[in-house]
Amino acid sequence: MAIGTGLTEYLESWAGGDAVRKAVAEAVFALAEAGIELAGVCGQGAINPDQGAIVGNNSGGDAQKALDVRSHEIVVAALRRRGVGMVASEEADEAEVLTPGGLVAVATDPLDGSSNIDTNVSVGTIFSILPVEGEASPFLVPGSRQLAAGFVVYGPHTDIVLTLGEGTDIFTLDRSNGAFVLVAEKVSIAPETAEYAVNASNYRHWAAGLRNYVDDCLAGKDGPLEKNYNMRWVGSLVADASRILSRGGVFLYPGDARKGYTHGRLRILYEANPVAMVIEQCGGKATDGTQRILDIDVTELHQRTGLVFGAASEVERIGLYIANPERRGEDSPLFGSRGLFMS
Ligand SMILES: O=P(O)(O)OC[C@H]1O[C@](O)(COP(=O)(O)O)[C@@H](O)[C@@H]1O
Ligand SMILES: [Mg+2]
Numbered sequence: 001m002a003i004g005t006g007l008t009e010y011l012e013s014w015a016g017g018d019a020v021r022k023a024v025a026e027a028v029f030a031l032a033e034a035g036i037e038l039a040g041v042c043g044q045g046a047i048n049p050d051q052g053a054i055v056g057n058n059s060g061g062d063a064q065k066a067l068d069v070r071s072h073e074i075v076v077a078a079l080r081r082r083g084v085g086m087v088a089s090e091e092a093d094e095a096e097v098l099t100p101g102g103l104v105a106v107a108t109d110p111l112d113g114s115s116n117i118d119t120n121v122s123v124g125t126i127f128s129i130l131p132v133e134g135e136a137s138p139f140l141v142p143g144s145r146q147l148a149a150g151f152v153v154y155g156p157h158t159d160i161v162l163t164l165g166e167g168t169d170i171f172t173l174d175r176s177n178g179a180f181v182l183v184a185e186k187v188s189i190a191p192e193t194a195e196y197a198v199n200a201s202n203y204r205h206w207a208a209g210l211r212n213y214v215d216d217c218l219a220g221k222d223g224p225l226e227k228n229y230n231m232r233w234v235g236s237l238v239a240d241a242s243r244i245l246s247r248g249g250v251f252l253y254p255g256d257a258r259k260g261y262t263h264g265r266l267r268i269l270y271e272a273n274p275v276a277m278v279i280e281q282c283g284g285k286a287t288d289g290t291q292r293i294l295d296i297d298v299t300e301l302h303q304r305t306g307l308v309f310g311a312a313s314e315v316e317r318i319g320l321y322i323a324n325p326e327r328r329g330e331d332s333p334l335f336g337s338r339g340l341f342m343s
């Protein structure tokens with residue numbers, strides 16, 4: 001598809017006469033419609049002072065803001081209008097049937113990064129589109145079953161990052177006419193990087209392998225990795241993922257020793273799986289530290305997972321550090337020539 005193609009033409013041409021593809025396309029249209037509405041709502045900021053108010057807790061135990069609840073309602077209403085069969089959301093304990101007989105189900109984080117909402121930092125809506133087949137839950141399957149996935153980012157511009165399983169493409173909202181326009185096709189992530197993203201305030205809770213990796217990044221050119229690293233952490237997964245799509249890098253949110261953080265913070269169904277599919281479709285990798293995210297069994301809607309994704313070689317390097325903490329990753333062919341165990 002040519003750069004500048006509208007989302008409608010792009011999806012209609014991809015779907016053709018295939019019933020499941022048409023259902024996927026309808027789900028993406030729904031998410032685009034919800035995205036336009038949410039971009040407006042988020043853009044109001046403090047003009048609407050109640051948005052940041054805490055109104056309860058979601059099933060993950062996170063504080064739920066008024067805007068989280070509103071985002072959930074906007075996304076669910078759009079999916080219902082477009083005939084999506086079922087929805088599972090960060091903001092609802094249970095999955096909900098929207099359209100009996102619908103061919104696809106959507107798992108969503110309706111507002112990712114909502115703790116940032118008052119600070120005018122990019123937030124977004126993450127989505128995973130799965131097939132509905134028989135009576136079994138469409139959600140309790142590995143992420144490799146996703147038909148499509150992506151996220152909408154409400155930042156200086158509103159983007160939809162989308163994969164239909166044939167590469168990852170990016171659309172930007174043209175605010176003059178309300179249409180999403182293809183701006184980047186078949187995005188690729190360079191396998192090597194010297195930029196990592198991690199919430200380093202958790203350092204003391206990490207396992208030795210991860211501490212060793214970050215220590216070696218901090219040692220820069222003088223350490224075993226023999227290059228200077230840069231660090232970035234937005235704290236909105238969609239914004240950190242967008243940066244990695246545009247200029248490379250790796251993101252780490254591992255499990256750690258804090259109570260409730262054994263499997264990290266991020267939820268596999270509607271955060272890690274869709275981001276992992278997007279990243280793999282760019283040639284990157286996504287693991288829980290050692291295991292491929294898309295191969296992990298999902299047994300609960302709000303299941304958590306460690307998440308490491310981005311530049312393929314760096315994700316592999318991090319896996320070696322985690323798997324062999326005592327050897328500081330020196331088994332890796334990617335390790336610098338001055339590894340700690342090398343003469
Ligand atoms: O505050 P922390 O521990 O750095 O966690 C940041 C992570 O939490 C999240 O905000 C979780 O998403 P929600 O805002 O949807 O709960 C991610 O977007 C982000 O990567
Ligand atoms: Mg989130």
Ligand SMILES: [Mg+2]
Nearest residue numbers: 090109111112
């Ligand atoms: Mg959220």
